[in-house]
Amino acid sequence: MGLPPSGFIKQSIIFLKLYIILYISCIPDSTNHLFAAPTIPPHFGSSDISSYELQTLELDGYLSFDNNHKAATDFGNRYNLYPLAVLHPKSVSDISNTINHIFSMGYASDLTVAARGHGHSIQGQAQAYNGVVINMESFQGLEMKINAGELPYVDVSAGELWINILHETLKQGLAPKSWTDYLHLTVGGTLSNAGISGQAFRHGPQISNVYQLEVVTGKGEVFACSENQNADLFHAVLGGLGQFGIITRARISLEKAPKMVKWIRVLYSDFSKFTRDQEHLISSNDQFDYIEGFVFINRTGLLNNWRSSFNPQEPLQASKFNSDGKVFYCLEIAKYFNPDELDFINKKVESLLTGLNYIPSTLFTSEVTYLAFLDRVHVSENKLRAKGLWEIPHPWLNLLIPRTQIHDFAQEVFGNILKDTSNGPIIIYPVNKSKWNNKTSLATPEEEVFYLVAFLSSAVPSSIRTDGLEHILAQNQRILDYCIEYLPGVKQYLPHYSSQEEWRAHFGPKWQTVLQRKSKYDPLAILAPGQRIFQKGISFL
Known part of the structure; x- marks a missing residue:
């Protein structure tokens, strides 16, 4: 035989x-x-x-x-x-x-x-x-379809970088509405979280600007989904941390793109004035197009360290400004325009600034292209890579803090827990919850206005000082412990927990929905094990 x-x-x-x-x-x-x-x-x-x-x-x-x-x-x-x-x-x-x-x-x-x-x-x-x-980047360079109709959109693979989408859509005078501060990220990656930047107060996060998705579930089934088709799966995977399906394609909403940006930074020494102005700016549609902020703690020679592309409105006063090691808050705002609108925009910006309460001598302005503005972080990345300071530990901590708790948070964290900000920038700005779709899996504070506070630290390898990994991690934990004990409304963005009990608390009222969706779309808990929410082989029902 x-x-x-x-x-x-x-x-x-x-x-x-x-x-x-x-x-x-x-x-x-x-x-x-x-x-x-x-x-x-x-x-x-x-x-x-x-x-x-x-x-x-x-x-x-x-x-x-x-x-x-x-x-x-x-x-x-x-x-x-x-x-x-x-x-x-x-x-x-x-x-x-x-x-x-x-x-x-x-x-x-x-x-x-x-x-x-x-x-x-x-x-x-x-x-x-x-x-x-x-490796989702294997899909890069696949067919990208741009529809420039009445409701413009772009169809892209989930492995495509946002920077590539920007380059292609700009060729037709269009661009996505909502961004992250860093554009060298994939579509599927940001949509599985939220995708937040200074446009979120007006347009919501990136997950609020998606028309349609193609998704592969934990069973290997492929679905097209949207608000009107397989809507539960659509909402599940948006902000779903990869737990319910793998996004393979997305249809992203577009708008007419400006050519230039009026980019402005001003400083505050009073946190109440700073937040009052930020909240005022996000409450009106006739304001700036981008609103963020930074915290500087015990940073001497502050103004001299700012980007050389920024010019002070009053150079003499700016040269005399001394931070004296105080805590300062930087409001970063931008107004989009086209070159033929420059005179009008200058008057408009001057009018908008009149109602703000910043330190007058710290008004810094710059004019850059729309592309340069959106891709601004990549410039810093290239500088850090050249110095070998990019591929080091980044123990980041991102928090979403209710408006009613932001002052208590600032007083304890900026006034007590943190001693300096030399390990990386601290970003802080408010957003409007009404622009966020509550049907998605993303967990946010319950209040209408809440703040993103991001501690974007970089750890120096082998250091045992305050710039070392262990010190930064301990500092992050002190911040989290304070929030858990005194500020129960705080949520982590890009969350990380070690137990399912912590995840249950994180999702709060959404936890039962999370369980139902997991059971329906990934019953064996095959997907996204690195999130450490569910473990394959262990019952989660």
Whole structure:
């Protein structure tokens, strides 16, 4: 009869090993829970079995099993969870087939899946230990469709960078409405969180400016979804931290793009005046187009360190300004315009500034192109990369703080917990909750106005001083502990927790919805293990 073909023998070995695992998992044990992951016999490596299984997949792209160190890194530079394999998809079916294959293996396999964009996660959220990481940037450069009609939009792959979208849409005089401060991020990455910047007070976050999505669920099913089609899945994945599906395409709302930006910075020494002016500015449509702010603590020679492209309105007064080591608050605002509107815009800006209560000698202005303004952080990135200061630990902490609690927060954190801001910028600005869709998975404070406060620290490797990682982490924890004890309305943005109890508190009233959506769209908890919300093999219902 002859010997069976080698492929048949290989498949038989795989199924035999899987059968043994399934059999052992059914043996009663007093420590097993209903959905407890089975114990793998020591002489059968689960990773070997998973590798064999994955190698049977027919793909347009490919799976790599070696030299996958990049998939175990991110911008936070603190977590290194090495995957079993990295999927480099060339089609949505590659993602669908891979996830469906893992789903069909059930609890006999501990494989999980994480989507990785540009690797800008902070806490290992896009990593999958001994699982499969999907390289979403493999989709970059795929067909981008721009519709310049009455309601303009752009259809893009989720692995596309926002900076590339900006370049392409500007060619037709259009641009997305809402941004993040840093544009070298993927569409899927920001839409899985929120996507916030100084335009959010007017347009809401990026997740409020999406018309339609294509999503692959934790079962490997592919759906088109929108407000009117598969609406629950649409809302689930927006701000869903990758828990309910992997976004593969998105239809993003566009608007007519300006050519120039009047970019302004002013300083305050009084926090009440600073927040009063910020809240006044976001309450009117006839104001600035971009509103953010910074905190400077014990920063001497403050004005001399500002960008050289900014010019003081009164150079003599500005040269005499001395920060004296005080806490100062910088209001950063911008007005968009086209070159033929310059005279009108100058008068308009002058009128708008008249009602503000900043320190007069600290009015700094600049005029830049719209592209240069939106891509401003990339300039700093290039400088830091040249100095070897980009790929270092970034123990960032981002908080959403109710308006009624922001003054107590500032008094304790800026006045007591923090001693200086040399480790990185502190961003602070308010947004209007009415611009945020409450149906999404994103957890926000309940009040109509709340503040984003972002501590964007960089840790100096091997330092044991205040710029070292351990000191910054301890400082972050003091801030969190204060919020937990005294400011219960505070939420983390880009959240990170170590227990499901903390996640339950984070989502609050939305927790039951989160559980229902997880059970419906990713019942085996295959997706986004790096978020540490659910664990495969453990019942979450």
